[in-house]
Amino acid sequence: MNPVEHGFPEDPWELLRDWLPSNDDPVRPTMTLATLDHGIPDARTLLLSEFDAHGFYFHTDSRSRKIEQLAADPSVALMLHLPEQRRQLTVQGIAEVAPDEESARVYRARSPYLQQLAWQNTVEFAGLDDADREASWASFAAAHADGFGRPPTWIGYLVRPSRLTFWFGSESTASRRVEYQTSPGGWAVSFRAG
Numbered sequence: 001m002n003p004v005e006h007g008f009p010e011d012p013w014e015l016l017r018d019w020l021p022s023n024d025d026p027v028r029p030t031m032t033l034a035t036l037d038h039g040i041p042d043a044r045t046l047l048l049s050e051f052d053a054h055g056f057y058f059h060t061d062s063r064s065r066k067i068e069q070l071a072a073d074p075s076v077a078l079m080l081h082l083p084e085q086r087r088q089l090t091v092q093g094i095a096e097v098a099p100d101e102e103s104a105r106v107y108r109a110r111s112p113y114l115q116q117l118a119w120q121n122t123v124e125f126a127g128l129d130d131a132d133r134e135a136s137w138a139s140f141a142a143a144h145a146d147g148f149g150r151p152p153t154w155i156g157y158l159v160r161p162s163r164l165t166f167w168f169g170s171e172s173t174a175s176r177r178v179e180y181q182t183s184p185g186g187w188a189v190s191f192r193a194g
């Protein structure tokens with residue numbers, strides 16, 4: 001039973017283009033990024049900034065724990081849950097630093113709130129009391145009324161997938177998955193139980 005003979009594409013990107021919002025859609029999907037912390041799994045929610053034929057992009061603070069973990073082991077898993085469409089996408093892959101022009105473009109497209117957050121998302125700021133946090137936020141915004149340039153700590157990563165598993169839910173029959181695994185001849189495509 002080969003999914004391709006059942007109408008599934010040979011290339012997972014065709015499915016991704018159908019499943020995910022386009023990169024210029026300001027409403028970004030969220031995903032879980034799982035990393036390894038000295039062999040122990042760790043995970044957090046991130047925005048999927050963009051995707052293309054190379055893989056999936058996310059952006060974060062270069063001083064964050066996830067970046068320390070990726071420097072030690074770039075193996076990751078991503079999980080996107082799209083409940084309204086009854087879909088789930090799980091990805092295994094390797095993360096690498098994204099090209100600078102990609103990160104610059106994504107930063108420009110971020111909301112003013114997220115651009116400011118990229119500057120003020122520090123452990124020192126986290127330790128202030130609420131009144132000081134609000135005052136500092138407001139004075140930073142007032143001092144940068146013309147816009148926030150990109151902070152040097154803002155970094156992008158590209159996850160190049162080695163395996164993509166598409167889960168299809170259904171109201172009227174069993175769920176099932178279609179899996180794409182890199183192989184010497186291209187993508188090996190198979191069905192898996194839901």
Ligand SMILES: Cc1cc2nc3c(=O)[nH]c(=O)nc-3n(C[C@H](O)[C@H](O)[C@H](O)COP(=O)(O)O)c2cc1C
Binds near residue numbers: 044060
């Ligand atoms: C809905 C949602 C979206 C988030 N998006 C991002 C993001 O795109 N980039 C980011 O660095 N953190 C994002 N965060 C915060 C992360 O979940 C996490 O707390 C932070 O990146 C620190 O993670 P780390 O200590 O594992 O490195 C988001 C959190 C939520 C709840």
